[in-house]
Amino acid sequence: MDSPLNEILRPSDAASIAAFLAPRSIAVIGAAPAEQRSIRGMLLRVLRRAGFTGRIAPVNPSYREVNGLRCYPAIGAVKFPIDLAIIALPAELVCDVVEQCVAAGVRAAIVISSGFAEESVAKAERQLRLSDIARRTGIRICGPNCEGFYNVAGCVAATFSAAAEPSLSGSTRNAAGGRVAIVAQSGGLGFSLFSRGRAAGLEIGHVVTTGNECDLTAVDFITHFAGDPGCAAIIAYLEEVRDFERFAAAAGRAQAAGKPVIVIKIGRSEAGRRAAVAHTASDTGVATDFDAMFAATGVIAVADPDDAVAAALGRLTNPVAAGRRVGIVTTAGGAGTVLSECLTEAGFSVPVLDQKLQARLRPTFPSYGSAANPIDVTAQGIFTGGVLQSLEVLLDGEDVDSIVLSLSLSNERSISLDVAALSALRARRSKPVLIYSYTLLSPFAREALSTAGFAVFERARDLVVAMRALSTAGHDDRASAFDSGAMAS
Known part of the structure; x- marks a missing residue:
């Protein structure tokens, strides 16, 4: 039986996109030696360093060999599919070369x-002309003016971005319980999201950059990842949405699957709209239309890459x-005050706790602390049990919907907090x-x-952004406007 996603992504499209992201052989047309430190040199360097195990064919009539690989004068001269x-x-x-790729049986192309x-x-x-070639021949084209993609698990770094090269210092272990797909109409922003997300503890499965979108679009890839069981969340940077209805349908299905869609959408300012036109020739559309559609389909709208990472990290490590x-437990009164403000x-409440609860908490930390909320256990509260006792009371009670623990984590060798005990407490109750x-x-x-x-x-x-992503606040009038079709033309 066809899945509901086939209504918005035809089976042939689904197969071509899946194949596009997992090639078994790659030709780099215009390849140059890696030591040149040019984009053409970086393409081979990054692809090989990321661990691609398929066959690679450099194509450039100026070389007979590039970094130990046989180099071909044209795509038609390559001896394997x-x-x-x-x-x-x-x-x-480019257009003539894409035509040559079609004649050689190449299934897909990235135009950098x-x-x-x-x-x-x-x-x-x-x-x-590129669009016409794609329609006429069936070759799938990503770009032009893009930075390619990175299938992290598949070790396919079809990009020149240095962010896809292995890190010498290693990376933070993943905090989130699922892979994130990044889809961006900007190569730089796509790989910025990748590096920032990885550093914050997100497990990134794919980064796809689409540039000017002569054929494959951001919506195509969002639709694909909405139906991909290996993807737990989608982060998108969008300057233009060329198929509004398909995007809304894909976002709605992702929401139904419990898969957050987090979007940086450009177009709220004249400067942003002007920059989008210069960057990818994008028409950003009407901001209020997107606001309504986002609200109706559960899309989390954010302002910048840091916000996107924070929202994804919050959603993938916590229940809604x-x-x-909000209940705040802090070892520093000033930090609790700042968080309260x-x-x-941001629209949250920090309610004063019931007197009976306060009475239970006060013996677990010094008298100069506070049990009201924020619960200021003072620095001694870590050692006297005040932190864990306060968290247990808030997790087991009905006074708050989510909890923020505030403390100093600057020590380079140890954490005074008992992380195992904290994990055990959290597992007892479904609260963020x-x-x-x-x-x-x-x-x-x-x-x-x-x-x-x-x-x-x-x-x-970042904390506040994550809290917003976890909030179940009802949809507003913008969602109703979208549902009723009362959108600006």
Whole structure:
């Protein structure tokens, strides 16, 4: 039986996108030696360093060999089937080379080259020709003016982004319980999200950048990942949505599957709209239309890459909150005060706890602390049991819907908090528990808490964004406007 996603992604499209992301052989057209430190050199370098195990064919008539690989003068001269061609050539050569790829039986192409619709109306004709080639021949094309993709689990780094190269220092262990797919109409922003997300403890499964979208679009990939059982969340950077209804349908199905869709959508300012046109020739659309559609389909709208990472980290490490009442447990009164202000201004409440609960808590920390909420257990509260007792009371009670634990996590060698005991407490009750370090967060502490599956933040703004992503606040009038079709034309 066909899945509901086939209504918005035809089976042939689904198969072609899955194959596009998992090629068994790749031709790099325009390849150059890695030591040149050019985009053409970086394509081979990054692909090989990421561990691609398939066959690679450099294509460039200027070389007979590139970094130990036989180099071919043209795609038609390659002696084995090619699944994917990565094209990095002057724009005026691209269309003819794509036609040559079709003749050689290549199934898909990434056009890295710029110099298309983003540059001028005249050069948009080149892009129209690329679109025509895709429609006429069936080859799938990503780009032009893109940065390729990275299938992390499959070790396919079809990109020149240095972010896809293995890190010498290693990476933080994953805090989140599922892989994130990143889809971006900007190569730089796509791989920015990748590096920031990985550092924060997200497990990134794919990064796909789509550029000017002559054929494959961001919506195509969002639709694909909405139906991918190996994907737990989608982060998207969008300048333009070329198929509004398909995006809404894919986002709605992702929501039904419990898969958050987090979107940085450009177009709220004149400067942003102007920059999008120059960047990818994108028409950003009407912001209020997107607001309504996002609200109706459960899309989490954020402002920038840090917000996107924070929202994803919050959602993938916690259950959704039943409401907007927050309990704060802190070892520093000032940090509790700052969090109270930030959360209240963001629409949350920090309610005073019942007197009976306060009476239970006071013996577990010094008299100069506070049991009201924020619960200020003072620095001694870590050692006297005040932190864990306060968390247990808030987790077991009905007074708050989510909990923030605020403490110092700057030590490079140890954490005074009993992470195992905290994990055991959290497992007893389905409430969000987020951790805020009011000092700069040490790599040691981030690693330990990420390994235990906690979202930990060192900026109050990031914490608030994560809390918003976990809130179940009802849809507003924008959602009703979308559902009724009362959208701006």
